[in-house]
Amino acid sequence: MTEGSTAPVTSSSFSDAFLARLDGIVGSVEREDKLRDWNSGYHPENLAAGVAVSPRSVDELRGLLALCNAERVPVVTHGGLTGLVGGTASAPGDLILSTRRLASGIEIDPIGRVAVADAGVTLEALQQAAANHGLSPGIDLPSRGSATLGGMTATNAGGIEAFRYGTMRDRLLGCEFVCADGTLVSDLARVLKNNTGYGLTDLMAGSEGTLGIVTRVAIRLEPLRPVAATALFAFATIDAALAVAQNLRDRFGDHLRAVEILWRNYAQTIAGAHGQSLPDIGDGAFLLLAETEETADGDSQGRFIAHLETLYEQGLITNVIVAQNSSQRDFFWLIREDADALYRMWPDVKSFDVSVPLANLGAYARTIEPKLKQLADPLGLYIFGHLADGNLHVMVGAQDDLPRQAIEAIVYSGLVEIGGAISAEHGIGLEKREALVSFGDPARRQVMATIKSALDPNNILNPGKIFMPASP
Structure with missing residues (x-):
């Protein structure tokens, strides 16, 4: 389902008295008629609850959570709705809690290189604010214009720069969140060294709205450097692409901004969806998109091209195109980032994202493809x-209904045993719950369930996500 498409919105099952109490706390409650105009995101059941609230302040959020906890009303938190595993799906009897109005504040500390921002702020808004000080949040996603910082924290988002700066959990210095009963917890430190007990911020990252609702975050910032060179390579094998990726990392260090891999048929499909063809880059089955940034002494593009000439002389590369202008660079990134085109082609396309140790990446791909x-x-x-960190996105579309479990049996088999993960950056949500049982460690799941029970004893925060429902 493509973002913004029509989705079912059902009638609310709440009493008029409960809705009136909600209205008294948040000022307005959105009902079915208004929700039909909302962006429904990627899951057909995101708006199925039929009633939503958008608190304007942390105090309003605390009040409505206290009410919902007392009345045992399930709360499903919505950020930018860019998730792909059903983490924001709702049902009649749930209350949708949108953080879109918690987006008034971005504070930049250029000396400490820290940003403190509200949960509803989009990544793009933070990037722009940080750029005014020559800084960057050190994380980037194709959905930067709609993904919110609260949602990115809840899903521990990764993205393009994770191989050098880490995922959202690594970017966070602290966060503020509200517990299920309305208690406000401030763990909003702005320093790197904070050894004051349990890492509550780390716990919120990746919790998918099941442990608390993030309201503000403190994020580490990095120097913002101009792009120096963007290149598209073609290789006959994944192993050859990996060898060059590692070479570029060794040579350019943290000035290497991106190392992305694209199977040729993926790149051709995305280009074709925009009425274009791939550049003449040979017939290699694997494309590598690499981008470097300027260094303080300048002429980084010249050094990059000189290094490519060395790689050519060594026989490590044979086909490469360096973008000659911003339009060509934009096209290279278009064929990488516009995976939405596949949703338009295959309405029931099934998406998977996994992490594979780099040493096993080639063998893994050669196993699952056939x-x-x-x-x-x-x-x-x-x-x-994202080649440099071993994160592969696998998207499968078929004319007939293809059981997800059949694909999972192939894509997930053996991953945990070699040190990989069945979810790299999208989380568990609804769609990977069974896989977490089948392929995850039962003791680890039990510890997670214990934490969930302690922080949300009435199970009102995004119930049914991550964990399989209890048997009746």
């Missing part, structure tokens, strides 16, 4: 990802 292609005919198989 098995996936045998599942259905015709089948669209598209793979791309």
Whole structure:
């Protein structure tokens, strides 16, 4: 389902008295008629609850959570709705809590290189605010214009720069959040060294709205450097692409901004969706998109091109195009980032994102590809990802309904045993709950369940996500 498409909005099951109490706390309650105009995101059930609130302050948020906890009303928090695993899906009887109005504040400390921002602030807004001080949040996503900082924290978002600066959990210095009963917890430190007990901020990162509602975050900032060079390579094998990726990391260090891999058919499909063709770059089955940033002494593009000439002489590369202008660079990034085009082609496309240790990446891909292609005919198989950290996105589309479990059995099998993960950056949500049971460690799940029970004893915060529902 593509972002913004029509989704079912059901009638609220709440009493008029409860809705009146909500209205008294938050000022307005959005009902079915108004919700039909909301962006429904990527999951068809995101707005199915039929009633939503958008608190304008932390105090309003605290009040409505205290009410919902007392009345045992489930709360499903919505940020930018860019998640792909059903983490924001709702149902009749749930209350949607949108953080869109918690977006008034961004404070930049250029000396300490820290930003403190509200949960509803988008990544793009933070990037722009930080750029005014020559800084960057050190994290970037294709959905930067809609992804919110609270949602990114809740899902521990990764993205393009994770291989050098880490995921959202690594970017956070602290956060403020509200517990299920309305208690406000401030763990909003602005310093790197904070050894004052349990890492509550780390706990919120990746909790998917099941432990608390994030209201503000403190994020580390990095120097913002201009792009020096953007190059598109073609390779016959993944191993050859990996060798060059590692070479570029060794040579350019943290001035290497991106190292992305695209299976050729994925890149061709995205280019075709925009009425364009790939540049003449040979017939290699794997494309590598690499981008470097300027250094303080300048002429970084010249040094990058000189290094490419050395790699060519060594036989490590044969086909490469360096973007000659901003339009060509934009096209290179378009064929990487516009995975939404696949949703328009395959309405029931199934998306997976996994982390694979780099040493196992080539063997893993060679194992899953032929098995996936045998599942259905015709089948669209598209793979791309963040090569430097081993994060692959696998998207499968078929004309007939293809059971998700059949794909999971191929994509997830053996991952944990080699040190990988069945979810790299999208979380568990609804869609990966069964996989977490099948492929995860039961003791780890039990510890997670214990934490959930302690912080949310009435199970009102995003119930049914991450954990399988209890048997009746």
